[in-house]
Amino acid sequence: MxxxxxxxxxxxxxxxxxxxxxxxxxxxxxxxxxxxxxxxxxxxxxxxxxxxxxxxxxxxxxxxxxxxxxxxxxxxxxxxxxxxxxxxxxxxxxxxxxxxxxxxxxxxxxxxxxxxxxxxxxxxxxxxxNTNMLLVGISIGLTFAVLFIYLSKHLMHPDE
Structure with a gap:
């Protein structure tokens, strides 16, 4: 075809x-x-x-x-x-x-x-x-996701 x-x-x-x-x-x-x-x-x-x-x-x-x-x-x-x-x-x-x-x-x-x-x-x-820009975008997204998880865990449960 x-x-x-x-x-x-x-x-x-x-x-x-x-x-x-x-x-x-x-x-x-x-x-x-x-x-x-x-x-x-x-x-x-x-x-x-x-x-x-x-x-x-x-x-x-x-x-x-x-x-x-x-x-x-x-x-x-x-x-x-x-x-x-x-x-x-x-x-x-x-x-x-x-x-x-x-x-x-x-x-x-x-x-x-x-x-x-x-x-x-x-x-x-x-x-x-331009895969470099794509990788930068993915890296930034992952960084924010990890930061959000870390902060939400420590703000919600500061004793742990």
């Missing part, structure tokens, strides 16, 4: 030439993308040329090729086959921070996603590329 794997609407630094759409084939057969197309919410369309995508292969379509500029504040990319039938859609409605990737819900293990329901992340999930 061919689908939109991920989007980079707001690359780090200057956006010029760095935005992309990635398409993946997770099926067992090679698929010809000749005549397929991608379009955004404003109906800007790019017709994919004579190319095939092998099983487990990822093809990156950069803005320099597609001329489709992904909006940082929300957009929707749709993939169509050679007959014009919609194959997949990946959208996002929230503002995408610099360097964040919009990931297809097909790639998310909902059970491991912190209890998020499918409806929360069906339109695309933002995955931070």
């Amino acid at each position: 061919v689908y939109i794997k991920e989007l980079l609407p707001n690359p780090e630094g200057k956006d010029a030439g760095a935005e992309w759409i990635r398409i993946v084939n997770d099926g067992p057969e090679e698929v010809s993308l000749n005549g397929w197309s991608v379009s955004d919410a404003s109906n800007n369309t790019y017709k994919i040329g004579p190319i095939s995508i092998k099983p487990n292969e990822v093809i990156e379509l950069g803005i320099d090729v597609t001329k489709i500029s992904l909006n940082n504040g929300g957009d929707k990319i749709t993939l169509y086959n050679q007959t014009g039938e919609e194959v997949d859609t990946l959208g996002y409605t929230e503002t995408v921070l610099e360097g964040d990737i919009v990931l297809s819900p097909r790639l998310i293990d909902y059970e491991s996603a912190g209890g998020l329901s499918a409806s929360v992340i069906d339109s695309g999930s933002l995955i931070p590329q």
